[in-house]
Amino acid sequence: MKFDVERIRKDFPILAQSVCGRPLVYFDNAATAQKPKSVVDAVNRFYLSDNANIHRSAHELSRRATIAYENARQTAAKYFGAGEEYVCVFTRGATESLNIVAQCWGGANLRPSDEIILTQMEHHANIVPWQIVAQRTGAVIRVAKLNPDGSLDMDSLKNLICGKTKIISAAHASNVLGSVNDVCAIAEIAKSAGVKFCVDAAQSSPHFLDDIGRTNCDFAAMSSHKCFGADGSGLLIGRREILDAMPVWQGGGDMIENVSWLGTTFRPSPERFEAGTPNIAGAIGFAAALDYLSGLDSQAAAAHEARLLQLATERLQSIKGISIHGTAPKKVPLISFSCKNAHPNDISVLMNAAGIAIRTGHHCAEPLMHTLGVQATCRVSMAFYNTEDEVNYFADTLERSMRLFA
Secondary structure: OOOOHHHHHOOOHHHHOEEOOEEOEEOEOOOOOOOOHHHHHHHHHHHHHHOOOOOOOOOHHHHHHHHHHHHHHHHHHHHOOOOOOEEEEEEOOHHHHHHHHHHHHHHHHOOOOOEEEEEOOOOHHHOHHHHHHHHHHOOEEEEEOEOOOOOEOHHHHHHHOOOOEEEEEEEOEOOOOOEEOOHHHHHHHHHHOOOEEEEEOOOOHHHOOOOHHHHOOOEEEEEOHHHOOOOOOEEEEEEHHHHHHOOOOOOOOOOEEEEEOOEEEEOOOOHHHOOOOOOHHHHHHHHHHHHHHHOOOHHHHHHHHHHHHHHHHHHHHOOOOEEEEOOOOOEOOEEEEEEOOEOHHHHHHHHHHOOEEOEEEOOOOHHHHHHHOOOOEEEEEOOOOOOHHHHHHHHHHHHHHHHHHO
8 A cells, every 4th residue: 555645744734834935854853753733732632621740639630631641651552562571661751761771770780890782873872871870880881883884793792792791772773874773683692691681762663663572672762752742751661670670760759659757668660760740741742643653554654764765875875975874774764974075064054945954963973973984974864754755855955065065
């Protein structure tokens, strides 16, 4: 069945606008995806009708807000395939989720000379928290290398594992290269070595890849705003027995069992990691986005994204002076590239003048930039609501722009 992208685009009113007198082409989805009207309506409906705090009152608005919030948790668990052995903790996003794993699990379980394995493709959110906990505990970070095409060198990863290895934390998909890691294979390697495995799913979760149950990881982190949901919300999905054994992240209301001047006892997960008033509207907006995605033909949507990626790759390869970073056989619809004689920011300005939104910079992955031998790149990242006409318009515009730097 053909994927009806024009019908889908009508669900995203923001895409109908013009920028600099040109129809908007939004190719910055890896940073923040746009929201369907159903998500905006769900958030508005909460604030207009049900706005109240959760878990704490018997009045009707609080009851409705609590039901909506906990239903959002169930929606997330179902969508991401998190079975009974997992718990979904609402966070501010993938960054906070990874910080919880590093600071709470890492802080309690890492000892001097213990080793943490990361990869060369990691986002700062999956580097900096581990550096902080390593400095605090005396643990050591080891880094698995990449192949020339930007895929993960699995032999490098395997060779790093030793008796001191305690956890592997790796991106499911790179926000710079687009490379998709075989997280099921990494999980199997980790389990055979008695090592924990954490997945940064920020870039994979919007693109219909493996669910959490199939991945068999111990932790997974993701962000609502990359999944077409409300900003400021996200998930930490973790194994129940591990989360319940971890020290808490923050202290405050609703995460406690009892408080006295002599001490405090804490509730089991997920509540123990949700101190204070949560982003209720954000969770509801996240769930609304997942409901929307569930209503799509996921195979058709993924095939459409694959066609966009193939077309964009072919067009960029045909433009003189363009170098693509990351050519792994399996990628999310994302391309980073450099332009000979042109600074990425100059390219971004020229694209914006044509109504095209792209990303430039180090993409919060400075160590990867050093590995690539560049300071920054241009990045186009697509979603199922983008079109082949947009890809061709972008490529035509870029080709004309490159003549200015010849």
